[in-house]
Amino acid sequence: MSSSSSIPTDSTTSKTAVRVRDVTKTFGTGDGRTVALKGVDFETREGELHLVVGPSGCGKTTLLSVVAGTLDWDAGEIDVLGTRLNGMKKGAVTAFRGRHIGFIFQQFNLIPTLTCVENVSVPLLLNGVHRRQAESTAAELLQRVGLGDKGRKHPTELSGGQQQRVAIARALSHEPRLIICDEPTSALDRDTGHHIMDLLSTAARAPGRCVIIVTHDPRTYGYADRITEMEDGRVRQVLDGDALRHYVAQHA
Amino acid sequence: MFHLALKMLMGDRAKYIMLVGGLTFAALLMTQQNAVFQGLLSWTTSHLRNMRASIWVVEAHVDYANETKPLRDTDVNRVRSVKGVDFAVPMYQGILKAKDSDGADKQIMLIGLHGATLFGRPPQMLAGSLQQLRLPNTVVIDELGVQRLTAKSKRTIRIGDTFEINDREARIVGICRTERHFFGYPYVFSSYDQALQYAPRQRKMLSVILAEPKPGAAISDVALAIQRETGLKAYTSEEFAKVTVEYIWKNTGIPMSFMTTIILGFIVGVAVSGQTFFSFVLENLRHLGALKAMGASTWTLSRMLLLQAFTVGTIGYGMGVGLAALFGFAVLPVGQPPFLLEAGSMIKTAVAIVIMCCFSALLGIRKVARLEPAIVFRG
Ligand SMILES: Nc1ncnc2c1ncn2[C@@H]1O[C@H](COP(=O)(O)OP(=O)(O)OP(=O)(O)O)[C@@H](O)[C@H]1O
Ligand SMILES: [Mg+2]
Numbered sequence: 069m070s071s072s073s074s075i076p077t078d079s080t081t082s083k084t085a086v087r088v089r090d091v092t093k094t095f096g097t098g099d100g101r102t103v104a105l106k107g108v109d110f111e112t113r114e115g116e117l118h119l120v121v122g123p124s125g126c127g128k129t130t131l132l133s134v135v136a137g138t139l140d141w142d143a144g145e146i147d148v149l150g151t152r153l154n155g156m157k158k159g160a161v162t163a164f165r166g167r168h169i170g171f172i173f174q175q176f177n178l179i180p181t182l183t184c185v186e187n188v189s190v191p192l193l194l195n196g197v198h199r200r201q202a203e204s205t206a207a208e209l210l211q212r213v214g215l216g217d218k219g220r221k222h223p224t225e226l227s228g229g230q231q232q233r234v235a236i237a238r239a240l241s242h243e244p245r246l247i248i249c250d251e252p253t254s255a256l257d258r259d260t261g262h263h264i265m266d267l268l269s270t271a272a273r274a275p276g277r278c279v280i281i282v283t284h285d286p287r288t289y290g291y292a293d294r295i296t297e298m299e300d301g302r303v304r305q306v307l308d309g310d311a312l313r314h315y316v317a318q319h320a
Numbered sequence: 321m322f323h324l325a326l327k328m329l330m331g332d333r334a335k336y337i338m339l340v341g342g343l344t345f346a347a348l349l350m351t352q353q354n355a356v357f358q359g360l361l362s363w364t365t366s367h368l369r370n371m372r373a374s375i376w377v378v379e380a381h382v383d384y385a386n387e388t389k390p391l392r393d394t395d396v397n398r399v400r401s402v403k404g405v406d407f408a409v410p411m412y413q414g415i416l417k418a419k420d421s422d423g424a425d426k427q428i429m430l431i432g433l434h435g436a437t438l439f440g441r442p443p444q445m446l447a448g449s450l451q452q453l454r455l456p457n458t459v460v461i462d463e464l465g466v467q468r469l470t471a472k473s474k475r476t477i478r479i480g481d482t483f484e485i486n487d488r489e490a491r492i493v494g495i496c497r498t499e500r501h502f503f504g505y506p507y508v509f510s511s512y513d514q515a516l517q518y519a520p521r522q523r524k525m526l527s528v529i530l531a532e533p534k535p536g537a538a539i540s541d542v543a544l545a546i547q548r549e550t551g552l553k554a555y556t557s558e559e560f561a562k563v564t565v566e567y568i569w570k571n572t573g574i575p576m577s578f579m580t581t582i583i584l585g586f587i588v589g590v591a592v593s594g595q596t597f598f599s600f601v602l603e604n605l606r607h608l609g610a611l612k613a614m615g616a617s618t619w620t621l622s623r624m625l626l627l628q629a630f631t632v633g634t635i636g637y638g639m640g641v642g643l644a645a646l647f648g649f650a651v652l653p654v655g656q657p658p659f660l661l662e663a664g665s666m667i668k669t670a671v672a673i674v675i676m677c678c679f680s681a682l683l684g685i686r687k688v689a690r691l692e693p694a695i696v697f698r699g
Contacts (some may be wrong), residue, residue: 072453088633132697133694133697138693138696160614164615165615167615169615177606179328182328186327190324194620200631213457
């Protein structure tokens with residue numbers, strides 16, 4: 069499966085998973101000040117694989133961070149999975165993240181001193197799942213990403229693509245409803261990148277779930293149900309349906 | 321999650337070994353130095369335990385157990401006449417020059433015991449007979465005496481052999497076991513009258529009066545009575561030990577020099593464990609950030625860091641105190657240096673290690689508390 073554009077995304081029936089309204093974020097003060105988000109509106113629906121694209125420095129990672137609740141913002145409203153993040157206490161946001169959000173990073177961020185099974189079990193353990201149960205779930209997930217035989221290995225013994233698959237297993241382990249990925253394929257070669265995108269688009273189809281991916285990588289555009297293109301701290305355009313197909317063809 | 325914290329710690333071999341090593345070294349140094357110091361302190365009062373008298377009557381200006389200022393012979397009778405005193409006997413103590421059979425000079429601690437009672441007798445006879453001290457020119461020596469008085473060129477001296485004290489013959493009639501005297505000289509026991517012949521002639525020869533209270537009389541009351549009625553100083557054995565230790569603390573550089581080493585051990589421990597643990601935290605900052613992003617609270621991460629710090633602390637403490645004990649087992653049979661490892665010293669080391677662990681963990685916790693989970697998205 070190379071493209072998911074054939075799967076219908078009916079914006080009138082599926083529920084909103086993430087809604088961002090007029091959010092601004094400024095880093096620093098005085099001369100060193102950077103306005104990273106200049107009033108961004110952004111929306112993602114359940115069951116959707118949503119790409120955020122745009123030139124370097126346009127604010128993609130910043131948007132992802134505020135949606136994930138890992139970064140404070142200055143103004144605007146953010147609702148994630150029906151929860152308003154505005155005014156929430158830090159501890160509550162942390163607990164919310166731990167329960168509902170899965171993370172995939174460009175640099176994998178696996179802990180090198182732990183085995184793959186242990187790495188994958190981390191979100192489960194943080195959610196209070198018992199160690200033995202967590203590890204058996206982790207082993208199953210590694211199976212699902214095709215690394216059933218690598219559970220006892222350490223991440224450094226694996227290739228980049230294999231490490232990213234471990235990271236995907238980790239992001240899925242506690243069955244989060246929102247999966248957030250920053251450049252998941254940019255450290256990988258072409259074929260491996262496709263493999264990773266296949267796994268992520270399958271994950272996005274689970275009921276009630278959605279996947280948001282920040283990417284520079286045009287090879288991934290074909291997997292998108294929707295693309296938000298940013299430019300200089302603003303949303304330039306949101307594409308779906310025919311416009312999306314046209315955009316993908318243009319960038320192929 | 322906590323088993324993973326331990327794996328993260330031990331997975332970083334170099335830092336783990338450095339942490340355990342640093343804490344072991346600190347625990348060893350502090351415990352060993354403290355034990356040697358306590359051992360040395362115990363030597364300062366060994367004289368009291370060797371004589372085992374309830375009351376020590378000494379010249380009014382004697383401040384501690386290893387000081388001798390002579391008394392008048394008549395003082396013995398004055399003490400005897402105090403109410404509550406069961407008996408009181410004279411004792412001579414003095415450092416004299418002896419010669420082994422090669423003619424080499426050796427210093428000895430001569431003790432002259434009251435001839436009729438031999439009160440203050442050595443704690444344990446190993447061979448020979450104490451009663452023979454009543455014969456002229458006889459002595460009982462301790463094991464250290466056997467070592468020291470044996471001439472280089474000859475076989476080990478034994479009962480029946482003779483040596484010289486102040487150019488007078490001394491025939492060995494017994495070997496005894498004593499606790500080593502603070503000054504490190506071997507004990508040589510003789511009768512009081514014999515001791516006066518060995519010792520250089522002086523106007524006053526009596527060193528100490530050993531006294532026992534009547535059955536039922538409180539030792540401290542009797543000591544007070546002696547002091548009041550004779551104007552001499554009368555210490556109970558415990559008091560004398562206490563003032564002796566206090567004297568060492570106040571008037572010698574010994575505690576200071578041991579404290580310096582112990583403090584140095586503490587500082588090295590704090591520096592090595594703090595620095596190593598902090599760099600462990602810094603190196604893992606990305607992973608700690610990722611854990612934070614994945615929903616680990618600062619509280620959870622803090623407990624992980626505390627667990628890691630206290631794990632290396634416990635191992636380092638165990639190894640350090642264990643090595644200090646091994647050191648003790650090695651030196652105790654030799655008798656040098658002094659060594660006394662008490663629960664108190666081990667608790668003090670434990671407290672020091674706990675402080676080191678808390679300090680190290682706090683450095684990390686401060687860092688983790690301020691850590692923005694958003695850093696995990698930065699390249
Ligand atoms: N922690 C920060 N402190 C100061 N400035 C920051 C910080 N994070 C981001 N910025 C600035 O905010 C702007 C947006 O950054 P952001 O990382 O969101 O861009 P991006 O679209 O993800 O870029 P890239 O594609 O290169 O990853 C940039 O100008 C960046 O320099
Ligand atoms: Mg970015």
